[in-house]
Amino acid sequence: MGAAHDERLRLALSRAIKSFRSNINDALKKFPHTIKLAEEVRGIKEKAIGEMEKLSQQACEAIEANKGKAYIAGTPEEALSIIAGLVGRQKLIVKGKSMTSEEIGLREHLEKQGNEVYETDLGEFIIQQMASKPMHILSPAIHVPREDVARLFTKVLGQEFSSDAEIATLVSAARDFLRDKFFRADVGISGANVVAAETGTLFIIENEGNIRLTTGAPPVHIALVGMEKLVSTLNDAYKVSEVTWRYANYTVPSYVSLVSGPSKTGDIEKVTTYGAHGPKEFHVIFLDGGRTELAKHTLLRQALYCLRCGGCLYECPVFAVTAGHFGDKYFTGIGAVWAAIISKDIEKAASLAYTCLTCGRCKERCPVKIDVPEMVIELRRLIADDERPK
Ligand code: SF4
Incomplete structure (x- = not known):
């Protein structure tokens, strides 16, 4: 799948990941208030989505x-x-x-x-x-x-x-x-x-x-x-x-x-x-x-808090070997929620939800602490119980 079989693509991705991690750590050291501000932003987004x-x-x-x-x-x-x-x-x-x-x-x-x-x-x-x-x-x-x-x-x-x-x-x-x-x-x-x-x-x-x-x-x-x-x-x-x-x-x-x-x-x-x-x-x-529908779901609504900063992609071990093949319109575990509710493509959503390792590294990096593993497990449950979000 994707980069997994292509040595040059793997190299391009590993360089990008290394450089991102070192740059983001430097940026947060230089502007340390950002971490506190990000907590505030989580509250701003929660309120706005409501x-x-x-x-x-x-x-x-x-x-x-x-x-x-x-x-x-x-x-x-x-x-x-x-x-x-x-x-x-x-x-x-x-x-x-x-x-x-x-x-x-x-x-x-x-x-x-x-x-x-x-x-x-x-x-x-x-x-x-x-x-x-x-x-x-x-x-x-x-x-x-x-x-x-x-x-x-x-x-x-x-x-x-x-x-x-x-x-x-x-x-x-x-x-x-x-x-x-x-x-x-x-x-x-x-x-x-x-x-x-x-x-x-x-x-x-x-x-x-x-x-x-x-x-x-x-x-x-x-x-x-x-x-x-x-x-x-x-x-x-x-x-x-x-x-x-x-x-x-x-x-x-x-x-x-x-x-x-x-x-x-x-x-x-x-x-x-x-x-x-x-x-x-x-x-x-x-x-x-589909956004107002998604906002009604207690756990899955977190997908709407996403700032699209892309930081989590550099932490995701699956993305590191598959790049954008681990996704649909949006990538990684959060892409599974998006595929299910916004694109209404349950097959794609299921394949993404079951590919996600639910390791939680994305949550650690995420500025607004979106709990992707929690959303992915809930999505798997909804798909298995055929309670797919309409
Ligand atoms: S790190 Fe968080 S805010 Fe940034 S793209 Fe990923 S889920 Fe969205």
């Missing part, structure tokens, strides 16, 4: 007051239909990495509608061009060595790259290729790491700068956000963001974008006019897609 519906209504009102448009999609199909309606056909679209868009197959859907869509996160761009699937929630191309990237870029970018090309050369080629797309794009699509309901503000954490361009250069910005990303206040959102980036191994991220509405100016006669240098239109779609 009031997701109220928070999504509040966020929609705030976004509309900011002259954006907000929507609540009950199902993935509804979300796809809203976005497809906003985008139209034959459009050029640039897109930031988003697990929620992966969950509903957004890129593929828009391509089928006749649009040209480019993933702009470098790892995700590589995966798109390889027609492959992400192997990690934050580093989707974690399993692709530089020699393979050089071969791929020779094929898709129309330039020759030797197999020993410097990584900086490959990054620069992708930069040149995508730069043109950012400025010609009709629409930019992003997700969000956290949303403050009181102001309707999206917090988006990144290092590459592709999110700044995706959400700033095209005339239309559409954000697709899972309802579990909502918290009550700006202050809560900041706390969740800091814990997320620290455990995601960013230590200090290059960029955190806060987006609350379309671009505006009041520089001429103090008259507020929309569409200055940034997008003229701002649309946010909050996706339920």
Whole structure:
């Protein structure tokens, strides 16, 4: 299975795991308050998940007051239909990495509608061009060595790259290729790491700068956000963001974008006019897609507390030899819960739940102490008793 039979992939993974562990330990030493803050964030998430519906209504009102448009999609199909309606056909679209868009197959859907869509996160761009699937929630191309990237870029970018090309050369080629797309794009699509309901503000954490361009250069910005990303206040959102980036191994991220509405100016006669240098239109779609159902389950609701920092993946002994094959849309034991309730794929959920060793190393690393073994054992029980969560 996956990396288990591929020596090069195993090497790529073991290097990534070693480097993550040493970096995260250094980051926590440098910013020791993060551990206490993470405990607070657990409380923030528990409260927010209990009031997701109220928070999504509040966020929609705030976004509309900011002259954006907000929507609540009950199902993935509804979300796809809203976005497809906003985008139209034959459009050029640039897109930031988003697990929620992966969950509903957004890129593929828009391509089928006749649009040209480019993933702009470098790892995700590589995966798109390889027609492959992400192997990690934050580093989707974690399993692709530089020699393979050089071969791929020779094929898709129309330039020759030797197999020993410097990584900086490959990054620069992708930069040149995508730069043109950012400025010609009709629409930019992003997700969000956290949303403050009181102001309707999206917090988006990144290092590459592709999110700044995706959400700033095209005339239309559409954000697709899972309802579990909502918290009550700006202050809560900041706390969740800091814990997320620290455990995601960013230590200090290059960029955190806060987006609350379309671009505006009041520089001429103090008259507020929309569409200055940034997008003229701002649309946010909050996706339920089974989240409010999941929130009702006493144990399994913990899956909604996940910050998607990816830290647990580096601790998981099964992930270390299988990479993203131990998962579906989301990976490892938590991916089993997601497959059962959000994707409603019980076969996949069962195979993941019974592959998990329930060793609990993920819980130790998790900033919000999600008890994955406890959830996996409960899921096995529900599947065995045919009480599968509907
Ligand atoms: S389960 Fe915890 S460690 Fe894993 S991605 Fe979510 S928040 Fe991070």
